Amino acid sequence: MERDAGVRIDRRRFLQALAAVGVATACGPAAAPSATPSGSGTAVAKPVSIEWWRRNYTPGSQTAETVTSDGAVKGFRARNANYTITIQGGPFGPETDQKFDIAILQQKAGPDVFHTTGGDVLKYAAAGQLSEPPLSAAEKSDFNASALTATTYRGKVVAYPLWIVPWFEYINLDLFKERGVTPPKDGNWTYEEFLDAAKKLTFKRADGKQIYGFAHANDEFAFMLIDGGRLYDTAVKTWTFNSAEAVSGLERWVALAKEKVMPPDFLTLNPNDSQARFISGEIAILQRPSAMINVLNADAKWKYGTNWDIANFPKGKTAQTAWGGVGFIAVREQADADKKTAAHVFAKYLTGPDIGPDLKAMTPPIEYWLAPAARTSAAGIYGEYHPAKAKVAKMGSFTYVLPNVSTWSEIDQKYLRPARDAALEGKKTAKQALDEVAPTAQKLLDEANK
Amino acid sequence: MRAALRRHGWSYLFVLPTFSLFVIFTLLPVVQAFVLSLQSARITGGDWVGLANFVTLAEDPVFRQALGNTVLYSALVVAAQLTLALVVASLIQPLGRQGQTFYRALFYLPLVNSAILVAMVWRWIFNPNPYGLANTVLGALGFDPLLWIGSSDQALAAVILSAVLTIPGGGVVLYSAAMGSLPRELYEAAEVEGAGPLTKWWYITVPLLKPTTLYLLVIYTILAFQVFERVYVMTNGGGPNNATITIVQLVYSTAFQFGRYGLASAMAVVLFLMAVGVAVVQFRSLRSDVEY
Numbered sequence: 199m200e201r202d203a204g205v206r207i208d209r210r211r212f213l214q215a216l217a218a219v220g221v222a223t224a225c226g227p228a229a230a231p232s233a234t235p236s237g238s239g240t241a242v243a244k245p246v247s248i249e250w251w252r253r254n255y256t257p258g259s260q261t262a263e264t265v266t267s268d269g270a271v272k273g274f275r276a277r278n279a280n281y282t283i284t285i286q287g288g289p290f291g292p293e294t295d296q297k298f299d300i301a302i303l304q305q306k307a308g309p310d311v312f313h314t315t316g317g318d319v320l321k322y323a324a325a326g327q328l329s330e331p332p333l334s335a336a337e338k339s340d341f342n343a344s345a346l347t348a349t350t351y352r353g354k355v356v357a358y359p360l361w362i363v364p365w366f367e368y369i370n371l372d373l374f375k376e377r378g379v380t381p382p383k384d385g386n387w388t389y390e391e392f393l394d395a396a397k398k399l400t401f402k403r404a405d406g407k408q409i410y411g412f413a414h415a416n417d418e419f420a421f422m423l424i425d426g427g428r429l430y431d432t433a434v435k436t437w438t439f440n441s442a443e444a445v446s447g448l449e450r451w452v453a454l455a456k457e458k459v460m461p462p463d464f465l466t467l468n469p470n471d472s473q474a475r476f477i478s479g480e481i482a483i484l485q486r487p488s489a490m491i492n493v494l495n496a497d498a499k500w501k502y503g504t505n506w507d508i509a510n511f512p513k514g515k516t517a518q519t520a521w522g523g524v525g526f527i528a529v530r531e532q533a534d535a536d537k538k539t540a541a542h543v544f545a546k547y548l549t550g551p552d553i554g555p556d557l558k559a560m561t562p563p564i565e566y567w568l569a570p571a572a573r574t575s576a577a578g579i580y581g582e583y584h585p586a587k588a589k590v591a592k593m594g595s596f597t598y599v600l601p602n603v604s605t606w607s608e609i610d611q612k613y614l615r616p617a618r619d620a621a622l623e624g625k626k627t628a629k630q631a632l633d634e635v636a637p638t639a640q641k642l643l644d645e646a647n648k
Numbered sequence: 649m650r651a652a653l654r655r656h657g658w659s660y661l662f663v664l665p666t667f668s669l670f671v672i673f674t675l676l677p678v679v680q681a682f683v684l685s686l687q688s689a690r691i692t693g694g695d696w697v698g699l700a701n702f703v704t705l706a707e708d709p710v711f712r713q714a715l716g717n718t719v720l721y722s723a724l725v726v727a728a729q730l731t732l733a734l735v736v737a738s739l740i741q742p743l744g745r746q747g748q749t750f751y752r753a754l755f756y757l758p759l760v761n762s763a764i765l766v767a768m769v770w771r772w773i774f775n776p777n778p779y780g781l782a783n784t785v786l787g788a789l790g791f792d793p794l795l796w797i798g799s800s801d802q803a804l805a806a807v808i809l810s811a812v813l814t815i816p817g818g819g820v821v822l823y824s825a826a827m828g829s830l831p832r833e834l835y836e837a838a839e840v841e842g843a844g845p846l847t848k849w850w851y852i853t854v855p856l857l858k859p860t861t862l863y864l865l866v867i868y869t870i871l872a873f874q875v876f877e878r879v880y881v882m883t884n885g886g887g888p889n890n891a892t893i894t895i896v897q898l899v900y901s902t903a904f905q906f907g908r909y910g911l912a913s914a915m916a917v918v919l920f921l922m923a924v925g926v927a928v929v930q931f932r933s934l935r936s937d938v939e940y
Contacts, residue, residue: 292904462776463798465888619889
């Protein structure tokens with residue numbers, strides 16, 4: 199009786215066991231002879247499916263995000279056949295941001311791994327929805343320090359820095375030649391040299407066409423950095439963008455407006471229009487991020503080094519600086535340990551040194567890195583894509599990465615931009631405009647730090 | 649209740665699907681907006697804060713600017729559109745039936761265009777560069793170009809002008825239809841008394857069109873209060889120095905860009921109360937007992 203009680207298997211349990219064996223057999227590899235003797239202890243990789251959410255991914259399209267994402271999945275699957283990855287897209291913009299928020303913050307579901315930026319990292323980390331990357335000390339030291347700081351929440355790294363997107367100056371060499379202006383040597387120039395060039399490059403042709411020396415797409419505050427101005431103190435606790443250095447930087451920007459070297463619609467110029475007008479030869483120097491290199495390369499008539507080149511931000515009173523942003527890959531916190539592990543393996547691949555060469559080796563080759571990598575071991579390949587990119591790859595070291603503050607978009611859009619506009623229009627002095635913003639900005643910064 | 653049920657019986661059942669949709673998709677969201685306006689709601693939830701959001705709005709200079717811009721835009725655009733619709737409808741009224749139909753269709757057709765496309769065209773018209781259409785016209789007339797949407801002084805005027813210069817096709821059609829049903833005897837009697845065309849228009853047509861005017865006034869005011877895409881496309885959502893920011897634009901950015909759903913709901917409630925208040929005043933001042 200005792201023996202019966204120990205080993206008795208009823209019919210239901212027997213059928214369950216049989217079914218389990220059947221499922222395992224069906225899901226397992228085909229019955230090929232194995233080189234490894236059974237029972238040797240080698241683990242058979244478990245199949246896991248994960249979901250990757252990528253903005254601007256549209257299946258079948260040729261957008262950079264689509265092509266690189268499809269390539270990334272293919273490259274990853276070649277190394278990790280047991281993982282299946284489904285990509286879900288959505289256009290850039292608030293609607294997709296809200297889709298992310300609802301899924302991650304409200305439903306605590308959605309992507310296993312996803313691209314994200316700035317304030318979102320903090321928002322999701324604060325809600326406990328990000329899984330901490332298992333990075334070794336060596337891996338951590340491989341990342342750009344400021345990029346890693348931008349992904350740190352309450353002392354913990356909460357996402358993988360992907361790339362640093364620097365802004366710099368694109369210059370139209372044809373216009374420089376036409377006006378007899380010498381391009382900056384090795385891309386380096388002081389603010390005074392830059393202003394002088396912009397003035398000479400602002401002219402009207404005999405046919406009545408007006409050319410402007412300089413334009414920006416109204417999407418950054420680069421000039422306010424060049425004399426040492428910074429938005430916050432190093433602890434990101436105090437708003438410092440009304441310091442003497444920031445005021446001085448804004449005054450330099452205002453000088454460009456006063457000299458009328460920018461087109462009259464410079465306050466409402468959007469990125470696409472500014473790029474189109476640079477390409478049409480209406481603007482001699484345009485401030486845009488690294489992604490525009492591919493736009494210019496797509497035009498066969500425009501040759502790098504002959505028709506266009508890139509240069510650093512004009513240098514002010516302090517060391518060379520640049521404005522830039524950081525992209526991140528994040529893994530969502532969840533109960534399913536297999537999915538979470540797979541998501542981390544994939545996130546490491548997306549931000550690591552293997553993906554660039556993997557995609558470059560594909561037919562046709564795919565440029566994975568749309569901006570310089572935030573990891574030293576992955577940084578080399580970006581410069582291999584194009585000589586202009588080789589120059590850009592070096593900019594990461596002096597790029598000011600905007601620290602993550604969850605209320606930044608409110609500070610920026612509602613208060614800082616209008617204040618900047620008032621100064622650029624000459625309605626307020628630079629100091630007056632920045633001083634007026636400071637109390638509200640500090641309040642919103644305090645709120646973000648709560 | 650019982651009597652009503654006995655009297656109308658099954659008819660309530662037929663109304664039920666529409667009524668349910670109205671409750672789910674219209675009434676509940678409005679109620680929810682009121683509830684959210686009393687909370688510090690964000691995507692993850694929020695706490696009950698009473699009227700704090702409304703106090704924040706009262707102290708916020710950007711909201712006050714949006715409020716002022718919305719009121720100014722609405723007052724000028726509604727007045728211009730009503731006048732324009734009335735005048736255009738009056739001008740096509742004497743034409744034959746075919747002529748009337750042609751012009752009604754002509755003025756109504758642009759309404760089927762996407763509002764975004766129309767706003768993009770106006771953005772090009774008021775481009776501050778010399779090649780903007782408005783500046784080209786000014787140049788041809790010997791004037792210096794203006795900055796239009798590129799200046800905080802002129803951007804709101806450009807946005808208002810873009811709305812004023814668009815003939816309100818819907819208003820033209822409604823006025824035109826209403827004019828067709830006005831009693832001829834009144835005009836004949838006036839002619840016997842020696843009234844000219846302008847006198848007849850002012851003393852007979854305009855007063856008898858009061859019900860149509862009231863309807864258009866309320867509808868146009870609500871639409872003007874809700875102006876969004878024109879501002880968003882023409883001036884990148886607020887223009888230089890927030891010169892063209894309106895309440896709905898601010899609701900959009902506050903909710904979907906800054907994630908402050910409670911504050912955005914409070915703005916929506918203010919807009920709702922404004923619309924209701926103005927509509928009540930309009931009804932009281934323009935309601936008419938005239939029947940014809």
